[in-house]
Amino acid sequence: MTETIDPNEPLLRVADLTVEFPTDDGVVHAVRDLSFDLKPREVLGVVGESGSGKSVSSMAILGLLPRSARISGSISYRGQELNGLSYNEMRKFRGNSVSMIFQDPMTSLNPVFTVGAQLSEAYLEHHKVSKKAAWAKAVEALEQVGIPQPDRRAKQYPHEFSGGMRQRVVIAMAIINDPDVIIADEPTTALDVTVQAQILETLLRIRDDTNAAIIMITHDLGVVAGMVDKVQVMYAGTVVEAGTVDDVFDAPRMPYTVGLLGSNPDPSLIGQKLTPISGAPPSLVNLPTGCAFSPRCPLVAPVCHESEPDLLEIGGAVVHHSRCHRWNDLAGYEDPKKLFARKEIGAEEPLAALLIDNPEVVVEEHLADSGDKKEAAS
Ligand SMILES: Nc1ncnc2c1ncn2[C@@H]1O[C@H](COP(=O)(O)OP(=O)(O)OP(=O)(O)O)[C@@H](O)[C@H]1O
Ligand code: SF4
Numbered sequence: 001m002t003e004t005i006d007p008n009e010p011l012l013r014v015a016d017l018t019v020e021f022p023t024d025d026g027v028v029h030a031v032r033d034l035s036f037d038l039k040p041r042e043v044l045g046v047v048g049e050s051g052s053g054k055s056v057s058s059m060a061i062l063g064l065l066p067r068s069a070r071i072s073g074s075i076s077y078r079g080q081e082l083n084g085l086s087y088n089e090m091r092k093f094r095g096n097s098v099s100m101i102f103q104d105p106m107t108s109l110n111p112v113f114t115v116g117a118q119l120s121e122a123y124l125e126h127h128k129v130s131k132k133a134a135w136a137k138a139v140e141a142l143e144q145v146g147i148p149q150p151d152r153r154a155k156q157y158p159h160e161f162s163g164g165m166r167q168r169v170v171i172a173m174a175i176i177n178d179p180d181v182i183i184a185d186e187p188t189t190a191l192d193v194t195v196q197a198q199i200l201e202t203l204l205r206i207r208d209d210t211n212a213a214i215i216m217i218t219h220d221l222g223v224v225a226g227m228v229d230k231v232q233v234m235y236a237g238t239v240v241e242a243g244t245v246d247d248v249f250d251a252p253r254m255p256y257t258v259g260l261l262g263s264n265p266d267p268s269l270i271g272q273k274l275t276p277i278s279g280a281p282p283s284l285v286n287l288p289t290g291c292a293f294s295p296r297c298p299l300v301a302p303v304c305h306e307s308e309p310d311l312l313e314i315g316g317a318v319v320h321h322s323r324c325h326r327w328n329d330l331a332g333y334e335d336p337k338k339l340f341a342r343k344e345i346g347a348e349e350p351l352a353a354l355l356i357d358n359p360e361v362v363v364e365e366h367l368a369d370s371g372d373k374k375e376a377a378s
């Protein structure tokens, strides 16, 4: 990044992004009204169950979705609209301005070329330099991601690297053109915990060295707690809660987030996974009327079936957002993880099931004593 960047101006601004896939079974509403911004050096964590639209929204940002995808809304990079650019027009931005690290390193690496050749080629895509200079840059990138003996390693093929080292090569590929935004789609899931920690450390160091912003898609609460500035919780293709880690983890204002946090009261360990919530996410072809989480929500009330809540600003240091008609009811709880004490909350419909497998929550205790409910906010 050679240009001057205003640290307060978003590098990336996604507004009302919607992605639909027409299929024989109907239209898949994969991403719905997704909005967020990303400033230089910010690390945004994106969490949510499988199928919630995390990868599709990233692919939309990079212009990598299949032609069948119908994309609307805005994806603006430093004020320039990217939505609507052709695959070729997007080449100028891909890698150079916004780059992506995929979960499976072999998606990004070609087994028949040396890693040095592949890194050089990625550099030459955006720079008019000699092959020798590009090779030197490849070696430098390997060094930057912590690969020992980068001169020698550059001449090797991907299969000669361990899983962790291979993922470092993929990171080298993602950073070789000095992007402003790095999207890491579950970059460590396949790796053991120690290697995961090293890879994450490497990414944060790269952020410090280059001022790149990072979008970190993960199922791992430890990663979110330890690494990100802001967190965005996705459900059924859209953001249902967003804010700082402290806001979202310590004061969740959307029952789905409470469910994800579930029995992980201390998500400080790398490797701590999200807790699955009982029931399945809705079909993205036939979404429920009203709130998409309503079939699984212990707080569901008639209003939830009438309209899908907007993503509302509900306060917080950075601005905490929730997409829930009843966020204020949750706010009345000292410990929202205990929201399953249905009577206290005053839900009007029977609680179908305790949706979170959390042995720490003793329902009867709260039914009998509502002492921890604070005065409801006005
Ligand atoms: N080309 C496509 N055609 C039809 N549906 C698609 C297509 N690509 C993705 N989808 C659907 O879009 C939805 C969102 O998928 P996406 O890959 O973004 O989920 P995800 O949140 O990344 O999940 P995971 O955590 O498993 O990676 C899914 O229901 C998926 O089946
Ligand atoms: S809007 Fe209603 S159904 Fe949806 S999460 Fe909030 S309380 Fe639950």
Ligand SMILES: [Mg+2]
Binding pocket: 054, 055, 056, 185
């Ligand atoms: Mg994905």
